[in-house]
Amino acid sequence: MSDKQKGLVEAVETLLPDAEHRFCVLHLYNNFKLSHRGLRLKEILWRAASSTRIVDFNAAMNELKNVDSKAFQWLSARSPQHWSRAYFSTYLKCDMLLNNLCESFNGMIRKAREEPIISMLELIRIMLMRRIHRQRDLVGKSSSRLCPRIQLKLDELKKEAMAYNVEWNGHEQFEVIGAFQEKNVVHLGEKTCSCRKWNVSGIPCKHAIAGMSYMHYPPEEFVVDCYKKEVYLKAYSRMMKPMHGPDEWPNSNRSPLHPPIVEKLPGRPKKARKKQLGEEVAKNGKKKN
Template sequence: MSEMRSLSKSAEAWLHGKNPRTWSRAHFSTKHKSDLLLNNNSECFNKIILEARDKPILTMLEIIRRKVMTRLVSMREAAEKYPGPLCPRIQKKLSEIVNQSNNVWQVYAGNEKYEVNCGLGNKYVVDLLNSSCSCRKWDFSGIPRKHAISCMQLLAVSPETYVNTCYIVTTQLNIYSHLINPVKGPIQWEHAKDMEPILPPMIRTPLGRPKQTRRKEVDEARKSGPKLNKTGQQANYTKCGKTGHNKRTCKGIFGGTQMANQSSSLQILNQATSMDNTASQPFLSQQSSNLLANFRAKLPFKRKSVLWTNIISFWKSCLIMLTIVRLYILS
């Protein structure tokens, strides 16, 4: 907080008005075994229902029900294929932590408590009985860290036995053991008799293309970054290499090298024609004629627009048809 105060006093005052349990890791609750600060469940759910968000209410609910029903089945079948007692990602993370626990020293203090020395005055207190460590990482995530695993290795105990039960395969099977029963089609539904009909809401079609993505908050991070304003910026057309115009208003030749070559040839031609008549006049006249021929050969051919060509040909054909009809009537 002192470092933040030196950077911005307004940010420090804003954080003081918030509950520390919502933003400070030192005040987080250890009841929920997760060390993430992201709301991934809501993000994944919003991604899944993207197809159903713009549908009518019954169609939307049916799509969401079917997706949740198939999701429960797929997760239950995946949990049944797990080989070990832990979930695969947790088992991989635990194996990496075990490899990092070789450079610490532990001292037994009694009652399953240890003092772990990590060097340079870093010491941590590990309580295997309460599954706690002073670094608080084990308390948050439910996965023992290298300080606690070194103590488990001293006791020749498997670290998998100290992992929280939420990461065990049997817990995952119990979570996905429930199912959503299938539902008959809308044609076979029973109609309520003693009920007033529910009229559909008034449909108001706003201007523009309908949005498919979720409306984000002001302080929420965006993937594409903030939208910048182009007011006051100078346009730059990359094909001709000049600024101040775009493709529609460009009057040059594509590729700046061709325009530069033509301008240099024109300068040489002017210099050759402006020289005095000397003994080498035939040679200069021949050189200037060659430059003039090359310059005319490099001039761009102005093609007519395809649209105007089609319009002119259409009107010509109409005039011919009218002339033929008139001659036929007069005859």
């Protein structure tokens, strides 16, 4: 998931042909609103992005066309498989629209990024060493079969599922009917629902849960494996090895590593450089103790 810098679409398609490339919808919206302002447009864009069904996506886009044809043209020029759940692949089991994950990792390593290369890598290594066992212990304590946040999500959906009526076809399929007679088709064997939320996220939707309740099946069994506690613990089961100090590091027989040639970029540097102690002293003309 990228914040849609120019050229990335082609680069990802060429270098990672099997990867699904998404745009962070917050970044997409920030670009959109530069030329298309207003709460109504904002609401429609987010509705189109969050829709899991193509019919709902099309309804949002048609509304946008009626409200502001220029905004519609702008958004239509961006292929929806990069930014709308209605077009996301159902292979990945991930319905994320925002790249909060990368942003928070970036936030975590901000301090380390200011350091020279070896200190930077050392800070990140220690952060990860701590994080791996903390995450393992946190999830290990949970009594649920699922990761804690997924369980909370599922518990909310179980409550919502109670509002639906279910017609069973005698095998693995159901018609699930809501209060306004809206209908969804659930297939427990294929792990799908016509609302496509289950298909995209790997977590059963309220319609599917209504079908499971009818059959007295626990919905936890139908969550995709990657959200199960057992799989999470496996991912966090390998601890990092502690490292000796630099005086014990082996000597390299390669020629010394030279710093890269730094090209000066146009414009002002983004962040003020940290002054060394010596520079501070020289400027003040006084010597610090």
